[in-house]
Amino acid sequence: MQHVEEQLIKELxxxxxxxxxxxxxxxxxxxxxxxxxxxxxxxxxxxxxxxxNTFIKVYKGIGNFKGDSKxxxxxxxxxxxxxxxxxxxxxxxxxxxxxxxxxxxxGALEADVYFDGDEIQLKLQKALTSLPEKxxxxxxxxYFQEMKYDEISQILETSVGGLKASxxxxxxxxxxxxxxx
Amino acid sequence: MKKNHKDKFKTPExxxxxxxxxxxxxxxxxxxxxxxxxxxxxxxDYFKDVHESVLDKLDQEEPKVIALKQYTxxxxxxxxxxxxxxxxxxxxxxxQAVQFDDLASTEIERYFEDTEIGLTSYEIAQVVAFDxxxxxxxxxxxxxxxxxxxxxxxxxxxxxxxxxxxxxxx
Numbered sequence: 001m002q003h004v005e006e007q008l009i010k011e012l013x014x015x016x017x018x019x020x021x022x023x024x025x026x027x028x029x030x031x032x033x034x035x036x037x038x039x040x041x042x043x044x045x046x047x048x049x050x051x052x053n054t055f056i057k058v059y060k061g062i063g064n065f066k067g068d069s070k071x072x073x074x075x076x077x078x079x080x081x082x083x084x085x086x087x088x089x090x091x092x093x094x095x096x097x098x099x100x101x102x103x104x105x106x107g108a109l110e111a112d113v114y115f116d117g118d119e120i121q122l123k124l125q126k127a128l129t130s131l132p133e134k135x136x137x138x139x140x141x142x143y144f145q146e147m148k149y150d151e152i153s154q155i156l157e158t159s160v161g162g163l164k165a166s167x168x169x170x171x172x173x174x175x176x177x178x179x180x181x
Numbered sequence: 182m183k184k185n186h187k188d189k190f191k192t193p194e195x196x197x198x199x200x201x202x203x204x205x206x207x208x209x210x211x212x213x214x215x216x217x218x219x220x221x222x223x224x225x226d227y228f229k230d231v232h233e234s235v236l237d238k239l240d241q242e243e244p245k246v247i248a249l250k251q252y253t254x255x256x257x258x259x260x261x262x263x264x265x266x267x268x269x270x271x272x273x274x275x276x277q278a279v280q281f282d283d284l285a286s287t288e289i290e291r292y293f294e295d296t297e298i299g300l301t302s303y304e305i306a307q308v309v310a311f312d313x314x315x316x317x318x319x320x321x322x323x324x325x326x327x328x329x330x331x332x333x334x335x336x337x338x339x340x341x342x343x344x345x346x347x348x349x350x351x
Binding site (some may be wrong): 023026027030031034035038039044048051052053055056059114115116117118120121122124125142143144148149171174175178179 | 210214224
């Protein structure tokens with residue numbers, strides 16, 4: 001696996017093999033990154049936009065990738081930053097508070113044709129918006145994407161112990177929220 | 182990769198190390214009231230076109246980069262011309278030194294307005310030399326009363342500035 005990844009990075013950094021290698025990279029990671037982004041921005045069109053921007057950033061930055069971290073954690077880090085920046089920019093343009101922004105996103109989610117959630121799933125999203133950013137990220141990565149703590153630790157650059165605490169705290173808060181009438 | 186030497190089966194690296202954690206997480210998930218899925222969906226065949234969409238967006242972005250480079254090239258040319266002009270102005274010696282008479286009176290007035298010179302009107306009078314003729318001209322000029330009143334009206338804000346500190350006789 002490590003060897004395959006190293007080979008892919010090498011091909012991405014060489015002009016003659018770059019196009020083909022980029023296609024392999026996109027096809028390998030598009031679904032995983034999409035769901036990671038979608039759970040941050042909630043709306044499909046926004047997730048599509050951010051996913052494309054993420055791959056463009058990767059394409060332009062692959063020459064500078066030193067291999068200090070694993071390729072997938074580098075990709076996830078870019079996807080996370082792009083998603084959060086996207087939301088911050090939208091908030092700044094609209095001149096609204098973080099709270100108002102979250103409420104708008106939830107309102108839009110109810111009307112989203114690509115959200116088939118029932119009442120409890122909508123309530124889950126409401127519970128998630130009440131969490132601090134990091135707890136929300138850790139919960140989504142662990143609970144829905146079923147990532148290992150080691151992997152999340154490399155992406156978010158946080159200790160495994162800290163992540164475990166964040167995750168369990170998030171679960172407790174969400175369960176308490178869902179039990180409320 | 183960990184190998185079982187008897188039957189040649191393999192498991193992923195670290196599989197047994199993280200087994201307990203994964204088992205506990207799974208049990209917790211089974212018992213939790215948190216839904217297993219979050220209800221998001223995507224348009225049919227969306228993932229098929231992602232690579233194409235990224236390439237299209239990359240193509241759209243390319244002209245911007247070229248335009249920026251061309252603009253930078255013009256900036257370098259403009260900066261070079263400006264630098265040459267600056268050198269010419271500073272290095273070519275001027276034929277005449279600037280004299281006091283060359284200064285416009287408005288420039289001198291502005292200098293005194295803008296600069297705190299720290300001299301009282303008495304000190305200025307001590308320094309500035311008047312010849313007798315100029316003072317006589319001043320004394321001989323008969324200013325009309327209306328002109329004086331207009332001047333005072335325009336140049337004094339309050340009566341206090343007129344130093345009217347004497348008492349009127351009734």
